[in-house]
Amino acid sequence: MLRFERRKRLIRVLGRHQEDRRAWGRTEARSRKRKRHWSPLKAIALLGQHIQRVRLVGNDQSEKIRMTLVQAGYRSREAFIIYLALKLLLPIFGAVIALTIILSSEGLGENLLYSFVGVAGTALILSYLPDLLLRKITESRRQKLRKGLPDALDLLVVCAEAGLGLDAALKKAAEDFVKTNPVTADELALLNAELVFYQSREEALANFSKRINIPLATSVVLTLTQAERYGTPLSKALRTLAAEFRRERLTAAEQKAGRLPAIMTLPLVAFILPALFIVILGPAILSALNLMP
The missing domain is CATH 1.20.920 (Histone Acetyltransferase; Chain A)
Incomplete structure (x- = not known):
């Protein structure tokens, strides 16, 4: 009886082993087929x-x-x-x-x-x-970064004033910008990773400036580099930079508003004035034509 039970148990174990080997063989065949798959x-x-x-x-x-x-x-x-x-x-x-x-x-x-x-x-x-x-x-990517970096800088100011360091503030900003501006979130997350793994933080900041290649990022990198080098409080440096960016955005909006009359001149002359002349002079022309013999 005991031998019979041992034999049944051994057959069961061997069956499971063979089933595992077959499953492993199917997996290996799929992986080899996937490797042989040729795409453009x-x-x-x-x-x-x-x-x-x-x-x-x-x-x-x-x-x-x-x-x-x-x-x-x-x-x-x-x-x-x-x-x-x-x-x-x-x-x-x-x-x-x-x-x-x-x-x-x-x-x-x-x-x-x-x-x-x-x-x-x-x-x-x-x-x-x-x-x-x-x-x-x-x-297109730079345009998204130009729109997202000032808002990210405001968030960094809030995080720095709450007591977070630069690494934690960048991580928090990257998490919050994932849905609204994924490009900015990606660059901030990469900057945070390089600040952690690089021995020189200035090198990581310089790589960030090269990747983005816009004046806004250069100003951010210079401010953060000086804050790291001279021990300036991070919240104070970022607040000054954020105020400067807000002034630049206001100046750019005022310049666009100043160019608006010149931009609207062509549509006004091409579309609005002809319709206005037709409405004003049309009845007078029709009346004069009716009075003619």
Whole structure:
């Protein structure tokens, strides 16, 4: 009886072990299949790695491109590789499509000059397309930071006056801005992480200024650096800076209001005055036409 029970228990254990092995095998098969899965982004990244090995761009230009990508919000290493691959692939792809359209069109393929200009122009335009898109994304991100940093600075002043240090104040501001301004929250969270992990706090602040690259961030970094170096109370320094930013925002609003009459002149002349003349002079013109024999 005891042997029978032991045998049943052993069979049960072996069954569970085999079931675990089958489950592990299915998991490994899925992971291998996932690794073998080929996507366009992986292909572009692989091509970019080969481009980077060939060194089509110098070190100085490479660092400049990387900094531009960081300012646009793309901080990963793959972003630079994909950028290089797109810079190479888009002109070739556009030239092939333009050449195919020209050869398939009647008459266009016979004129070699126009065909060459069309193919070269398409390739040239597409070679500048990644730069234009990157510049637009960077400017949009900077615009969001210009709107979010003054409000974040006011929140930092409140946190500093409540007794929090710079690290805790940045963490609190990043948590509060996640929904309203995710770009500002991301930069504040990254600055907080660099302040914790870097040995030199001034280096972390300098990296923050380079990533954002707007005068507002430069003023914040200078103020925080001086407060760290000379022992100035953080709340006092931030309050002075926040008051200055409020004055700058008020001045910018006044400048926009001052430009409003000049901006409204063209719509007034083009749309409002013709309708006004029709309403005022229309009845008089109609009456004069009725009185004419």
